[in-house]
Amino acid sequence: MYSDLAHYFHLLTAPEDYAEEAAFYCRVLTEACIKPPRTLLELGSGGGNNASHLKSVFQLTLTDLSSHMLALSQTLNPECEHIQGDMRTLRLERLFDAVFIHDAITYMTSLDDLQKALETAFIHCEPGGAALFAPDFTRETFRPATEHGGHDGKKQGMRFLEWTWDPDPHDTTYLVDYAFLLRNEQGVMHMEYDRHELGLFSRLDWLHLIEEVGFQAKALPFEHSEAKPGDEIFLGIKTIR
Numbered sequence: 001m002y003s004d005l006a007h008y009f010h011l012l013t014a015p016e017d018y019a020e021e022a023a024f025y026c027r028v029l030t031e032a033c034i035k036p037p038r039t040l041l042e043l044g045s046g047g048g049n050n051a052s053h054l055k056s057v058f059q060l061t062l063t064d065l066s067s068h069m070l071a072l073s074q075t076l077n078p079e080c081e082h083i084q085g086d087m088r089t090l091r092l093e094r095l096f097d098a099v100f101i102h103d104a105i106t107y108m109t110s111l112d113d114l115q116k117a118l119e120t121a122f123i124h125c126e127p128g129g130a131a132l133f134a135p136d137f138t139r140e141t142f143r144p145a146t147e148h149g150g151h152d153g154k155k156q157g158m159r160f161l162e163w164t165w166d167p168d169p170h171d172t173t174y175l176v177d178y179a180f181l182l183r184n185e186q187g188v189m190h191m192e193y194d195r196h197e198l199g200l201f202s203r204l205d206w207l208h209l210i211e212e213v214g215f216q217a218k219a220l221p222f223e224h225s226e227a228k229p230g231d232e233i234f235l236g237i238k239t240i241r
């Protein structure tokens with residue numbers, strides 16, 4: 001999905017569907033920072049879907065492991081800075097008023113990797129600023145599910161089946177298997193199968209690691225019309241010493 005099929009990403013999940021959650025992240029970050037944040041670093045910014053809404057409020061620096069996803073985001077957010085990098089190791093030698101990691105944080109599949117990504121957020125966050133982390137699930141809120149969706153573009157189209165399941169409830173990962181039906185410009189269909197291994201950590205592990213890297217940690221209810229009971233996001237507040 002993030003390489004050969006990246007050009008279909010906005011048909012998997014459309015930028016316009018992110019307005020409500022982006023408004024929530026914007027409000028939470030603004031309230032968490034000592035002064036209204038202006039600069040925002042996003043780690044794992046993907047197709048730039050959240051960014052397409054956040055950019056009216058923040059000056060955005062968008063980073064991702066995948067050059068294909070950055071290229072796609074550039075078509076949607078040409079006015080934003082785009083930089084390729086791994087959220088575990090990226091070091092820009094600059095500070096930002098706020099840092100954001102949306103669902104890309106779920107690609108951290110061990111406590112060690114999660115800690116590295118949180119450290120990257122801490123290192124790039126201005127004292128008095130804050131970082132927001134939005135995993136799809138914690139161990140406590142994980143729900144197996146089967147969903148389907150997709151969109152039509154001007155010329156291409158996509159439909160998908162998404163199957164979320166956890167083969168081993170005792171480890172720190174779960175799986176999301178996708179079947180994609182992809183229709184190209186000539187109307188020709190082809191199918192792809194894509195497996196994503198994602199991280200699953202307890203709420204206490206999240207709060208502990210956020211504190212461990214130097215932030216003050218908070219969990220907040222995810223306020224969204226499609227949120228399920230217990231869904232939360234995590235905040236790291238970087239206090240001024």
Ligand SMILES: C[S@@+](CC[C@H](N)C(=O)[O-])C[C@H]1O[C@@H](n2cnc3c(N)ncnc32)[C@H](O)[C@@H]1O
Nearest residue numbers: 044046047048049050065066086087102104107
């Ligand atoms: C679901 S997409 C993110 C979409 C994004 N939330 C948006 O608003 O468009 C997940 C992204 O995480 C990126 N990713 C996975 N592992 C990463 C890592 N170690 N460092 C940086 N980005 C990573 C992938 O390349 C992919 O673009």
